[in-house]
Amino acid sequence: MTLDDLIAEMRGHGLPALPGDGLPIRNGKIHRFGKGGKKAWYRLRELTLDNGQQQIVGSFGQWHGRDPGTVSVTFDWTGITDAEKAEFERRQADLDKQEQERKARISAAAAGRARGQWAMAKAVANPDDIAYLKRKQINGAFARVTADGMLLIPARKYRRDVRPELTSVQKIAPDGSKKFNTGAEMTGAACLLGTIDDTTRLIGVAEGYASGQSVRIATDEAIPIMVAFSAGNLAAVARQLRADFPDAVLVFFADDDWQIHQRYARDLLEDFDIETPPTIDGMDHTCLTKGDDRVTVRAWHRADANSTPFIEADVRCGRRMQRWKFENAGIASARAAAREVGNAEVVYPVFAARGENKWTDFNDLHVEEAIDVVRAQLAPIVLRLLSAPAESMSESPAPSVSLAPPGEGVAGAGGGDEPSTASIADPSGSPAPSAGDEPGVMGGIFTLGWALSHCALVQGSTDVWDSLNKLRMKRAAFVDMVGKDAAKSWAAHGARRTISPRDLPRTIRGVAVEDGGAGEDHIVMMLDRYTLLYGTKTVWDAYNRSILGYDAMTLARGIELSSRWLKHPLRREVDLDKLVFDPTQKVDLDTHINMFQGFPLIPKKNDAHVDLVLQLLYNLCSHEKNADEVFRWVLSWLAYPLQHPGAKMQTALLFFGEKQGTGKSLFFEGIIKPIYGAAGATGGQHQLEATFTTWRSQKLYVVFEEILSRQDKYSHFGVIKHMITGRDASITQKFKDDRTEANHLNCVMLSNEFQAVPIEPEDRRFLVVEARVHPGEELLEKIKALLERGLIEAFYAFLLEYDVGTFNEHTKPLMTPSKERVINFGRPDWEAFYLSWKAGDLAAPYCCCLSEDLYVVYSRYCNRFGFRSLSLTKFSELLAQRVAKSRQWVQLGVKKQLLTVFHVESDSTDTLSKQCQTFRDLADIRVGA
Template identity: 30%
Template sequence: MSYPTNYDDVVHQLQGAGLLPRLPLETGRIRRCPVAGDRERRGWYSLAEIVRDDGLCLLVGSYGIWHGTDNHAQKIVLDDSQRFSDEQMQALKAKLAEDRRRADGLRRVEAERAAQEASRMWQRLSPTGDSGYLRRKGVAAHGVRFTPQGNLALPLLDAGGRLHGLQIIYADQRKKGRDKDFWPRGLAKKGHFFLLGGSPDELLLVAEGYATAASLHEATGLPVAVAFDAGNLLPVAQALHKRYRRCKLLICGDDDYLSAGNPGRSAANTAALAVGGEWLLPQFAAERPTDRKGPTDFNDLHLAEGVHVVRSQIEARLQQLGWRASRPSAATDPSPAQPDQPQLINDPREMDSRYTLIYGGNGLVFDHKHHMLLDIADLRNACCDKEYVRQWQRSPNRQAAFLHNVGFDPTGKDPDIRCNLWSGWPTTPKPGDCSRLLDLLQYLCGEDPNFVALYQWLLKWLAYPIQHPGAKMMSAVVMHGPQGVGKNLFFEAVRAIYGRYGRIVNQQAIEDKFNDWASGRLFLVADEVVARQELYHVKNLLKCFITGEWIRINPKNQAAHEERNHINMVFLSNENLPVVLESDDRRHCVIWTPAKLEYKFYAEVKAEIDAGGIAALHDYLLQLDLGDFGPHTPPPVTEAKVELIDTSRDSTERFWLAWSRGELDGVPVLPCRSEDLYKLFKSWADRNGYQRYPPSNLMLNRVGRFQGVAKKILRYDAGGSIKQATFIWPPGVEAPPDRKQSEWLGHCAGLFIDGSAQWRRGTAANWAET
């Protein structure tokens, strides 16, 4: 095996900086490696092989050692004989940029695979167990899980609750030179965290490791986020700030007093500055050693001086900042089920933090505990003492927001939303059997010749907004066909996954002027909702639901407001024409269902649902590999869609297609006067059974908008005299270059009139014979 010319020199540079890379060196992406005198894998290098024009192969790249948020990057040094020309440097930069893009794509694929593998492992781990690590650290298990060997497993979660990997903390004090690892390889750690103590209301602590977070949580009862290390404090703080915008963040850092630059202190300070929060380091009563590592974090403080000292230091810092927390709750699982009943007010101290007055909302108040708007009269009735509301109205700490600060934002990315109607995912996925539900969906797609691709697209269309809460799919599903085939059975199971954020609506709801049923929805099943040509307001409303960015919500007896549109829609119908599609439609996936199956099959589906099939389907969709599927991925063009588009054509379009395709015997496809075309249209409409048709101005305006059609006022020769008229000029027809246009147009107009008369006579004769 041949190595680059400067291979040995690069190895010496890495080792000289304290890195202990595994040999031979690897290229293509960032590699982590141990550092001399440190059990953590803080070292890193990123190398690429470059061949110069003269054939010399060299290693280039950079390396460093992570300290807090600084990677201390250094470039590989080349000697004078190894340097590149300016042209070679430009080519080198372009290659490295391409390598980075390729590496980023591979990392995303690897991270998705790792997330799926970690999710499967998490489900197999036990929520109860014993660990030597917990005994050493003097803390309890808060929402963690246990391996059969007694190791701890902590989930790495994003702000939407999706699991991306696990941190394994070993039961014994040392394993492979360290007591914890991230698993599986390739997981995405940046910005992902583990939350102790449930969803925060107004105050959230952030710490590096689990033991530190557990000590803080047990000392204060406040929710604490585990960032896993100092380098992840900043991205975790930013993710938490986006998810819990009303929360104040206190970064409880490690005091790495023996490390150069104190990376724990630096990382805590940086994270706090980035999100407008504050930071705090533990203060130890005894002097710490300088010849070896002494206590550095709040868990060390807990073990050395007691949990009450941790509590007093946190409370002192909060008092200094003027931050108040409502009564802390006991430590709980990080994602407890919310009680399905109102939480009444029996403590006036929670009024300031729980409620926000909506300025300009005509007496509306936002409840941050239940994520809902209510009238101030309801607030009075919810208080054990009506004096609470009067005290709150006089309080200098009372919060207020504008009506546009109220919204439904499951993504957590809208900076304007201070009062979020989204309260978190309402259902819990669980591994289980959903095979019959999937069989039902596959059967519903089975009429189309390309049903496999259709089934895969539909699965991903359902899975994407579950994996990305709040994602707006720029398409809708239309499923129609015979009764009793199972359309409602399947999609009501999907709607159940969304809980209160899903709804089944009918024609009456769609046409009602009060549409608060659309507020705070993610998934709508429109059951037998028909958008006929004449129902323009219904057609426009449904278009808004499918692709509009905003929805205007008009509740009864409350002020109307706009919400960002997160709704994804499925239309179910037994009608042949459930919706009207335009010929260039790109937003609908249309499926015609086959005939009804035996009763036994549907009984098996219902039994599966009763046995936990909805939670299993939720889990299946959450784990589904989406590949490059996204909100703008176009739906497949099915036979059912082609037929529905044809059925949706109005009289004007059908007439135009018949004439332009030469189906009206004797009528030439040439420029003609608009009045003559309309006369022919009326005759054609009468012959084809249309009882009503549009007036001439509407019909001709629509014709003028067809692709390639020209509608313009032109001069023409009418038997020797020049006249002026509006002409309809079909696409693909050109005037002969050797003839004067006015003369040729007059000739065309005459041919069209004669051909129309001939067609009428022929049609009348055919009718008479019939």
């Protein structure tokens, strides 16, 4: 097979284009490529036979779920003699042996690193100090934490009567991202929560640390849990447990990876541009992509040997062919492992109102509902198994727990009752079973999570305020909308919101109307509308949502009425610091006034409108090489604070470009800002320079247009940084008392300048995108025409339902080519010199040298490129931030002197004096010149 034939075959199997020059690297190592998670891979070698013929051997594929999709490269034996064939097989065996030895060395090195990291970490003293543990509501038992807050979970190989061998550590960052030591041997590695001995009758097996900990908490640590770290590792861990403890009952606390239909639709859209997935009925369906390509899709509902449903799909487009399997990996793997080892059961969580949330394990059940819910589901199962161990599964035709259709979960193993059996489609191909999970109003987003984000209890009543749909409803209506269990969990949840009736708009039959006014001037209105801010001469106007001077109120209402209000025993009074802006709506309204009043728009779905907005946003991102990743990151950044009102993003967006008319302002100011209503703002140079900062009060979103002139680029940058990451904002207002508000302001910056703001080399605040591509007048005109006709409401609805995955306030911005250019543009001259020296771009070698000699080279560099050179002292002190500097005895020539030396780390065995002399010679530095 020629190289061109191989590349064509790889493309024919659906792999994306190879990066770089488009040619595969043939060194026998695994190479991953492609967008996102880099699911495509290959491992190829090129062998030259004795007759001079070259052959490419190896395999390639594309990960889909747990299937690597391996395709072996066909070997061309044409013209190959038996002797040459034997020689080839011998070489192949040698290479395989070398590869195994290389992997063993890498895994040994990974284990060594893990031991060092584990030894340096400390036990968790306070779980609330660890963001991940606090979010998961678990303690840090059996884990350790590093100095920088990284949680470490040990991965060990366990064998009876043998000391456990640490092979890796799972590192969990504060944002929840996880990784193991590179190259670690993880097959069979696990983390034991608890202890196991000959008296242990019940052993639990879970995928994740958090899930295992929740099970331990719910069962009062009655059973030990072995954490396998992944679904694919369950069987290996279970085999070792069964070998060591043949009489123990194994209980698999499985993850319910239920979203197989969603993954089917997602992959068709991402890989073949098919927006509407065809019916899963075992028949061929021809679909057209946006580019009018014809794609044939055939999909089946099937069930594996353990009756776990999955979807199989065959997708073809021209020479491309994909064979996909969408399975519930958590339950399928647990059932397969349980059947293999015997005397085992499978249990998985059941959610009261999961909706479309990706809740899968017992920790999700713990966090989203309550630990008592987990306890209620597991207690009868554990009690039954501890009192009378289950029979071996090898004697049963199927696992003791069946997988119910979406929305009809069964309660775990059911405490000995007959399990509910899911309807499984004929493997030969038939429509999916009816799951009874038709989406409700607004696409089924009425879940517990939705209610916590957008519903508030009306203070002094049992009514509920829906801030999205602008509805005040009775509790019975709320229960009907979200379900009894979800309503109960919402009412008891610590994150439930509360709103004062003073903060609600006027309603007719529960629906907000816009023509509500202040009403007539009377004392009841005054008591309801105004609150005195203690220690000041100001009042809070609940109708206009503003702070008003007492004199101004008196002018508007009259001296007599104002005086009556001031002396009235029912007049409300709060401290100034109790006037807060809390979009999370969690403050005590008996003692506080919350200035936040929700978002003004009601979301209304319209896919056609959303497509236009997405085209505009993608066009803004399209100049970047990683445009797809940038596009998804920006969408997540925009969606997260709408899905979690009050979320303070620790990052900001910077879109720049000298090209006019790309749609930056249209998107960020014309479409996004109206979603926030009065909580959105547009800022400029005047706002940054203003003495008074009232414009920042009660704001969630701000668009800055050309905020920094060339002269002020650095003087105001500290203010911008604080607005992005600061916790509080000082609010100053003319003739009013200064106060402090929590900073919930999320910033977008737009500019036509190349260096709109000075980006630092280690910046973690800005996502920088250069908008160069004009979207076309037709698209812009369509969007402008629909701004007042539902386009903004449609995109608001889209953002509320957009899947942000693990994205949160602290997710670091992507590096883009534009950001790299802006960083390089703003580097100081001395640092540009240092990078050139380190990269080998200068005649002077990158090695130890005298500070005076390096300064000579630096001065030449400045003269050559038109830089203004610094003094020797400033240059040396600044460069000492990059290269170690000290006073050393150095002999250059006959005389030995105490001189200032820069120490460059290297593998050279030359003495310090020799390296300094080498630098002087190669840099052509003449002493005394």
